[in-house]
Amino acid sequence: MGEMIGYARVSSRGQNMEPQIEALTRAGVSSEHLYQEKVSGTSRSGRAELAALLHRGIRKGDRLVVTRLDRLARSLRDLQNIVHDLKEREVDLVVLEQSIDTSTAEGRLFFNMLGAIGEFETELRKARQREGIDAALAKGTKSPFKGRPSTIDADRISSLRQQGVTPTAIAKELGIARSSVYRYLHSE
Template identity: 55%
Template structure:
């Protein structure tokens, strides 16, 4: 539906990604889009929360767009950063998008806490089998690096499951 709305709005290039708007990290399509825009362009989005859900990220993006001479418009909201009213409305929508994200996070945490009290919530399933780590180390004499590579985990995770060696380590310069 969003892509269709952008086509109807006359967009020539449409970029989409499935990453959440709660953070700019890992949003490669957004990065490509911001690099692609040139002075005089207009970035059209369907809604503000599709661009970012953090007020700071929204303001940073708009600041980048302004520096490039690019305006921002939304198809479902009266946002046009070329006008004072559009900028003000944009800021208000940004505040509400961040507020909604924070409320959702609070409700999620409350739900998890209640589930823990009932004994229903156990957290995510462990990715690492400690017994397998110990077996590979003891029986197959594999090093922590090889075990980590083989299991697709960090070497520090391997060390967590191995017995401490105590006084076997030598300090540099002491014998």
């Protein structure tokens, strides 16, 4: 049997990682096999420790141990990709707080059920969104996607420019980007 490799992550500097480290240590993860980082988990980009763990730190027969699934991945797609990679390398996943251990039939079943439920929720959300869009279109609305309301007062830009105020001063006066002022002035 291989090593127990632990991964702990918190999203912000203000969060305490110690409870995760203590739980992973109690589960049998040694300090030399513990990867930890303080970074947002919305994607794998910027997560250097996770990348190191997945590319160099884990081998066939090892067990990746995390406290909760959301410490490992924040989206179902990312989680599925990670688990697929682990499965191909014959590495099991153990999630302490959610009682998942993919080395057992029950653990694989529970994990797959969680994944199926997550996928079902995503499909329901998409269907509700589509229904809302279709309802808006049926009312004769051109498009339910109108974008963000404009924060630029075009008349004020024009007025200030006619008074001889520079684009930089206009941007400062209105609290907008200078590039926005130039974009508006060139579109006249």
